[in-house]
Amino acid sequence: MKYIGFLVVLTLTVALALSVSKQFGAIPPLAPLLDPYHGFWQNSFSEDELAEDILELSNLSSEVKVVYDENLIPHIFATSQADLYRAQGYITAKHRLWQMEFQTMAAAGRISEIVGPLALDLDRMTRRKGLAYGAEKGVVFIQENDPESYLLLEAYADGVNQYIDQLKDAQLPVEYKILNYRPEHWTAFKSILLLKYMTDMLVGDRDLEYSNLRKILGDVMLDKLYPEYPAGVDPIIESGHKWNFNPLAVTRPDSINYPDDQLVLDPLPQPEEGTGSNNWAVSGSKTKSGNPILANDPHLSLNLPSLWYSMQLTTPEHSVKGATLPGALGVISGFNENIAWGVTNATRDTRDWYKITFQDESRQAYRYGEKWEQTTFRVEEIKVKGEEAYLDTVAYTHYGPVVYDKTFNSNRQDVNFALKWNVHEGSNEQKTFLLLNTATNYEDYNTALDNFTAPAQNFVFASKSGDIAMRIQGKFPLKWKGQGKFFMDGADPRMEWQGYIPNAQNASTLNPGRGFVSSANQHPTDSTYPYYVFDNSFEFYRNRRLNSRLSEMKEITVEDIQALQFDDYYLHAAEALPIMLGLLGSEFEDDDQAKKYITLLKEWDFYADPNQKGPSLFYIWWRKTYSQVWKELSGNVAPIVLPSYYQTVLFMKNEPEGIVFDLKNTAQTEMASAHVKQGFKEMLEDMKKWELEEGDFSWANYKNTTIKHLVPQFKSFSVENVYTGGGSGIINATSERHGASWRMVVELGSEVNAYGIYPGGQSGNPGSKFYSNFIQKWANGEYLDFKQRTTDQTEGVLFQTILN
Structure with a gap:
């Protein structure tokens, strides 16, 4: 039977090698691929067949125990946070190394290094958006403002690197072998960059398209076809909510100058149709048990390896479990002994575009009011596999990088548009999740969220003490009505953002009278919220179905909430x-x-x-x-x-x-x-x-719901035609290529009951039985029991590892 498997894997590997040749223009060396001691054959083993009882790890203050359950979910027990995150880095790399590195290389605009010139335009666009630039700012910000968090980021990186340094050629993930490259060391910068990458996946802007629409339609017809508050808006924060703060004043310019010609440019990639999420929490007054219940299901591209990796992380002070993001510290959506939380995309327009008027063709200076401001330049060296490196010079203004110019996406001399985006400012989103992982109450939750800048997210919360809450969090520009909807004149200082909405004045609600909080990417508030809120992509169907059902439901159980996450009503x-x-x-x-x-x-x-x-x-x-x-x-x-x-x-x-x-x-x-x-x-x-x-x-x-490998050409590593219902605009938002990337339901009683599932498996190795073993359960609306483990539990243990 093993030899039949060998022949199957051999066929797939050769086919993939030929596919790589066809798509990327270079045939990977077949001899190493076919080497029985180092090649693809070594990737046909599952993790339980290769389990080690004791592993040597440097820089631990004491022994760390890792218990794997029957689904290959690790439960890590450490005596300190540094040990915990060092172990998290090591264990995550052991199962998801290629995915971690591939995603951060994509975020850094470095895919050409792997696949050659095919990815050059993509890498140029990524570099020009300034994701790596923003991550560099984040490194400096965290080092200066929160050195403790930075030490934990370095501990995580150390764990990843110790795994890489122990990695023999035979153990390399198969994607490295097919694409013929090796992993490089992890850094704190890469973890920060990964969170910037998530921002880029979830934020959009339609300034270009709306500028063109205004020219084509005129203001009256534009407002008719694209009303900012259509009839029937059902917002996240309950209608009629009282805002108990004094808003900051915003001054609208007397006259506004917009670029007046139609612009034939390629827009930056926007969040794909189907990207969204649901989350909600119901209070004990609406549940059968009298305990609050929280639910979360982020909707993203359905990929293998899965975006998420499940873990339990435990120290003597806290124990947290849920979905982690490979490459980032802690749990992103999950629960501990006292609280649960989840996230959905807030779909807020936090990217604005400014037309830059340069003094001359040298672009050394640009007009700003009555002055000429100095430009800075950043030379992006893009390494290209099999070719000379490509040098792309990007001009930076005080607004941000000039993404569009005569060398990129336009051959017009007068097209120079700079991108202003809060991602380019120093921030520490990682701290939000470090604090949520250890939070015990509503006050801790709010303190954690104060550190979160981007992407704008709706954070749902529930606690064992009975509180439920929703807060729409991000660093939101203070804008006059209509600002940022169209391209603006960068030479006019009146077009500047006028600051930021204070965290305490971001829309939020605690224990509303209706007995639940919910979000599904719709409008954040009704029109009484005193700040300008705009996005083109607010949801109008999932949110109304969700709120209608939550309003009707009584004596709610965990099973009711699971059924609601799988609701197919169109x-x-x-x-x-x-x-x-x-x-x-x-x-x-x-x-x-x-x-x-x-x-x-x-x-x-x-x-x-x-x-x-x-x-x-x-x-x-x-x-x-x-x-x-x-x-x-x-x-x-x-x-x-x-x-x-x-x-x-x-x-x-x-x-x-x-x-x-x-x-x-x-x-x-x-x-x-x-x-x-x-x-x-x-x-x-x-x-x-x-x-x-x-x-x-x-x-x-x-x-034909399909869960594709992160390299779409690797069709053999994908799962096609998953038999399941739902669709875009439906609570069970499972469309052809998007859907619930993670479903979680948590009941916060004296004992926390939790359930979770995602469409993939714990392993990033296509040859492992844990690579896609959750998919059928996910497609059927089933869940895994996510109760936390203790070190002495033996039921359902797959194997244990001691890190010394």
């Missing part, structure tokens, strides 16, 4: 489909295929379960219709963003004969019904082809 379809069917009329009543689909849609209960066919039909019909409605707008050469699904449905419902549906370039006057009918015709064509070629169009089959 609210968008429930609101849009009846309108669409009404607008469709009887035009297709003589078409047998159309009648079949209409019957399926009319009988559908709006649950996007994997065996349902209604979701597939609606999904295609809606997208075809939506494209028809906005076809003229989307036909612009200049980049824009289209109106939201939610707003489009409101137009279809409230003004189906309105001007928004008329296509200006046609002789007739279109109404909503014309677009609905055309969308249906196109859906019929697509479905005819699908049924002929694929057959079954049940939702799971059509959606």
Whole structure:
């Protein structure tokens, strides 16, 4: 049987080597890959087969015990924090080293070192955004303001490096062997950079697109199609919340000068559709046990190895368990003996763009008011595998780096746009999680959050004492209404941010009367919040479904909360489909295929379960219709963003004969019904082809949820066609490539009960049985018992390791 496995792995490895050659232009040396003593064959063993009882580690003050449970989740017991995080670094590297390094190389704009010139443009963009620059600022900030945290970062790095130094060629993760490179030492800088990378994944801005829309539509139509507070907003902080502070004054300039031409530039990558999250907590007044229950499920790209790595970290003073981020210290979403917490993305626009007017082509100085300010330059040396290094000179202003200029994304001499972003300021997000891991109450939670700058997050909280809370935390610029929505003139000092909203005035709530707190990436507050809040991507469906269910539910149990995390109700379809069917009329009543689909849609209960066919039909019909409605707008050469699904449905419902549906370039006057009918015709064509070629169009089959390896070309290391329901805009937000990257439910009674799951496994080794063993449970809505362990528990222990 082992030799059959050998042949399978041999075939996959050779195929991957050829794929690397095709995609990246270089064939990795096959002899080392096929070497039975050092090559891929050594990666076919699972961790329990290679377990060691005692490992020698330098710089520990005392012995550290690591107990692995049956799912390969390590429970680390140390006598000091330095020992704990040194051990965390070592153990994490042992199972996720390649992932840790690959992600930080991506964040530093260094992928060209691994794969060659194919990644050069990506690396240039990353460097120009200034992620590494921001991490360097973070290093200095932490060293100067919190040397204790920096020592713990160095302890973690020391643990990673001791693992790397012990690593023999045979033990190298298989990705290093296929891509033909070796790991380098870890540093505190890399841990800080990793958290900046998470910011980049989660923050977006649409200044470019909105500037173009303002030019195309004018202010009146722009406000109509893209209202900042649409009808029916259901915010994170409960409507009617009383703000018990005196807000800082913000002065709006008398006149505002925006760039007045349409800009044909490629926007920076934005958070992908489907990126989001849910979290909530219910008070004991709504639960059967009388204990608060907290839930969290961050929605991110579904990748292997998984973004998360589960751990328990214990010292005599505290014990914390949950999801860690490989490369960062502590637990990011989890619980200890006294509290639980979780995070969702707050989708706040904290990146702004300024048009820079340079004095001359040398770019040595730029206009600022009546003066010329001096530019600084940062030369980015991008190493390229198989080629000479590429040198990219980036101009820096006091706003930040000039990302767009004549050498990047534009050949126009007058295009120079600088990026102002709070990531470029010194901060210490790592301290937030170090403090949350040891927190005991609401006051500790607030103290921890005061250190958090970016990315903006909604931090949910519950405690054993009965408190529940939500705080929207980040370092938020103090802006006048509309500031940062469009490109601004960098030569005008009035365009500057006017400071920051004080932490104490960030929107938050404690023990609201409704008995729950929740967030799902929607508007943070109602319109009474005294500061300007804007983002283009606020959610309108998951949040309303979630709040509706939490309002209705009583005598809530852990099982009820788990079922709610897996809720498949498709609210968008429930609101849009009846309108669409009404607008469709009887035009297709003589078409047998159309009648079949209409019957399926009319009988559908709006649950996007994997065996349902209604979701597939609606999904295609809606997208075809939506494209028809906005076809003229989307036909612009200049980049824009289209109106939201939610707003489009409101137009279809409230003004189906309105001007928004008329296509200006046609002789007739279109109404909503014309677009609905055309969308249906196109859906019929697509479905005819699908049924002929694929057959079954049940939702799971059509959606084809796929969990890809971090290198998408490594298809053999991915898992395709996961049988599960849900979708974008649904509480169970499992779409084709995105979904709940981690689900956690914690009940905080006298004994803490906790459950968690993520779509992957603890091991980063594709040859391990622990690489993807959680996926089926995750797809079914099942959980692992996440109760904390003690050192003397023996039930379910896979193996133990002593670090000396």
